[in-house]
Amino acid sequence: MDDYSKHIAIIGGGISGLSLGCFLLSENIKCIIFERSSKIREGGAGISISPNAINLLDKINLKESLSNEGFFPEKINFLDEDDPITSIESRVCCISREKLVSILYKRFIELGGKVIFDHEYTSFDSDTKILNFKNNQSYKILHLAACDGIKSKIRNDFFDFAEPVYSGYSAWRCIGENPHKDAFLQLSANKHLVLYPITGSLSSFVGCIKTSTENNESWIAEGSIDELISDIGFMSDNHRDTVHSSKKFFRWGIYTRPLLKKYFAKNITLFGDAAHPIVPFLGQGGCLAIEDGFSFSKLLNDNKALEDAQKSYERVRKPRVKMITRLSKEQALHNHISNPLLRKTRNFLMSKTSIIDKQMDRIYKFNL
């Protein structure tokens, strides 16, 4: 049996696992990533990374890579159907998910990290600290970091057995051509559409709709442009142009799980979507995962003892996660208002007060 008894074993090589790995190694803490797939992969969509996470990625020298591989839109333009509401300066980086994970993976390897592929976690003995995989491999480890996403088996095994719950929202996503340097957020009754540039010529389209129809078979299913158009209905010109130039269309069911009381158990800590999957209406799920990895690594380096770091991690992360979970849910309600009078009021507040900037300041400000 290989001995990783001095390593933190990270299960999952997504945004949370890779960023945690980078932050741990940058604090000289040994770790190893186990990923069930045969390679690092992500695809089919873009992701926006806001300053709270950009500033942390900067600490592991990734800001330049974000600038090179992604795109910083100049402005975010808000529209009610086709009518402009307001326009604000953008502070986010937009990038294809594939590029984001490959930047993180490259940095992890540069820092001396190793990912062991084709290893699907099956069980862990938290007393002996023996970790078992589907391929019958077993390893003695120091600590288990669960970065295995919303369907986390580790969460099911040690924390709660509640199945992920359909949020009532689904999202259509595709990547197509769009020469604009700005992002566009179009608000409508029971839906909102987001368009942001991820390179100088490509944009990521996300159309979120309120619908009781779940994707029963799969959370992410490939669909056709006709299905997208029939679900989404009216689109402004920019959104329509991007959709029509796209080749692949994906429909994502949006699921959540109840907020957890505990983020850790004996020799186990939860991160990212395994700890706190949220609705994506403020684009914060991946950013919170990055904050988690940074916080835990820093606290572990400060505290030295794992048990103390776990307690401090839970103490600092729970209130912030709770706040962003609540704001994300509320955002969908604001975006999807159908009552004309309320819509007018919302648009007035967005255009004539500093409500958007205040909200962003609140989310983007992250201090450990």
Ligand SMILES: Cc1cc2nc3c(=O)[nH]c(=O)nc-3n(C[C@H](O)[C@H](O)[C@H](O)COP(=O)(O)OP(=O)(O)OC[C@H]3O[C@@H](n4cnc5c(N)ncnc54)[C@H](O)[C@@H]3O)c2cc1C
């Ligand atoms: C429509 C939509 C739009 C979004 N937009 C944004 C946005 O703009 N900005 C933002 O910050 N966030 C956004 N998010 C949220 C973000 O995508 C997630 O929060 C983030 O991807 C979570 O990363 P993770 O690493 O925790 O989980 P995952 O990405 O799910 O990664 C989990 C990894 O664990 C591996 N794994 C799973 N089980 C096992 C096992 N048993 N053994 C070994 N490996 C395993 C998987 O193969 C995978 O590699 C969006 C989400 C949705 C649905």
